[in-house]
Amino acid sequence: MSLRFDLLPPTIAEAHQHFEAWVSAAQDVNDINRLKGVFIGRKASHLTLLTDLLKQTPKESKADLGALINHLKMTWETALSLRLEQLVSASASSSVDLTLTPPVLPQGAVHPIQRLEVHIVSVFRTLGYHVEEGPEVETEEHNFDGLNIAPNHPARRSSDTFYFEAHPHLLLRTHTSPVQVRVLKRLSQKNSQGVSLLESLGGIRFLSPGRVYRKDEIDPTHSPMFHQVEGMLIGKNIGLQHLKGTLSYAMKALLGADTEVRFRPGYFPFVEPGCEVDVKCPLCKGQGCRVCKSSGWIEILGAGLVHPHVLSHAGIDSTAWSGFAFGMGIERIAMIISECPDLRLFFENDLRFLQSMREVR
Ligand SMILES: [Zn+2]
Numbered sequence: 001m002s003l004r005f006d007l008l009p010p011t012i013a014e015a016h017q018h019f020e021a022w023v024s025a026a027q028d029v030n031d032i033n034r035l036k037g038v039f040i041g042r043k044a045s046h047l048t049l050l051t052d053l054l055k056q057t058p059k060e061s062k063a064d065l066g067a068l069i070n071h072l073k074m075t076w077e078t079a080l081s082l083r084l085e086q087l088v089s090a091s092a093s094s095s096v097d098l099t100l101t102p103p104v105l106p107q108g109a110v111h112p113i114q115r116l117e118v119h120i121v122s123v124f125r126t127l128g129y130h131v132e133e134g135p136e137v138e139t140e141e142h143n144f145d146g147l148n149i150a151p152n153h154p155a156r157r158s159s160d161t162f163y164f165e166a167h168p169h170l171l172l173r174t175h176t177s178p179v180q181v182r183v184l185k186r187l188s189q190k191n192s193q194g195v196s197l198l199e200s201l202g203g204i205r206f207l208s209p210g211r212v213y214r215k216d217e218i219d220p221t222h223s224p225m226f227h228q229v230e231g232m233l234i235g236k237n238i239g240l241q242h243l244k245g246t247l248s249y250a251m252k253a254l255l256g257a258d259t260e261v262r263f264r265p266g267y268f269p270f271v272e273p274g275c276e277v278d279v280k281c282p283l284c285k286g287q288g289c290r291v292c293k294s295s296g297w298i299e300i301l302g303a304g305l306v307h308p309h310v311l312s313h314a315g316i317d318s319t320a321w322s323g324f325a326f327g328m329g330i331e332r333i334a335m336i337i338s339e340c341p342d343l344r345l346f347f348e349n350d351l352r353f354l355q356s357m358r359e360v361r
Pocket residue numbers: 281282283284285286287288289290291292293294296297
């Protein structure tokens with residue numbers, strides 16, 4: 001006996017034609033429940049409508065319509081529960097999708113000052129320099145006496161330097177230069193044959209990066225703690241030409257190949273002659289701007305030939321050996337490179353600022 005689809009009311013006949021397409025388009029349990037409501041639900045569904053219709057149908061057609069209703073009920077129920085099973089198993093397997101990109105967790109980074117320090121050291125490493133370190137708590141002898149700083153020099157005042165009350169000869173180093181004194185003293189030591197370490201090495205070149213302390217009020221360009229990198233080279237017949245060649249190369253490596261370098265006479269007790277080193281302002285290319293105070297040049301480091309007193313204080317023969325030394329402030333260079341006008345930002349650790357400092361190497 002073939003099914004009498006012609007007995008269906010037109011709306012239900014049309015709905016049945018679309019049924020399969022609707023079921024396969026269902027994306028989740030909600031879609032399935034909506035279709036169930038429309039086709040086989042207990043209230044006002046196509047099925048209840050057909051059941052009502054059966055009651056009013058003349059006897060001769062009742063069996064045919066009854067058979068058709070059973071067929072449709074079976075078809076709809078089976079298709080809907082099959083699709084529901086498919087959707088449930090698909091969502092279960094997709095909950096462990098191994099191809100998904102894992103969430104990106106925030107990562108820490110090296111502080112811009114530390115990064116710049118590492119970069120400066122790497123530039124000088126290519127010139128054969130190694131790193132020497134010294135303590136931040138120093139003696140007056142290493143911090144001042146050994147560096148030819150006069151007993152009445154203003155830098156020694158307790159208004160400029162942090163001394164330890166209980167140990168008046170101890171202080172927080174005001175520069176990284178005491179490392180020079182420590183290294184030179186070590187190099188002057190002689191072995192059993194009377195040969196000094198400096199003689200057996202034939203010379204030395206090193207950098208000493210680190211923290212230094214001064215009694216400065218905190219303002220946009222001063223801080224009681226900041227970072228310096230000090231460098232020294234000791235050898236035979238070392239002159240200003242070696243100093244100029246080394247620092248010109250280093251400034252170009254640090255600030256860019258087109259960096260222009262200028263040397264001006266300057267005074268520091270531990271060098272003779274001394275010089276101050278300027279670079280043509282990398283921001284305005286010498287045109288004059290806020291950072292270079294309209295001069296077109298920025299003072300970037302102090303340098304000079306090692307004073308004979310510094311060598312002889314450490315026990316090194318200043319007639320046989322000579323050398324040069326230089327020092328620079330790391331924050332100062334970071335401020336120039338990043339155009340940051342306020343030193344304090346480097347210490348306040350505001351992540352928004354630190355993340356914006358990515359260009360500082
Ligand atoms: Zn400028």
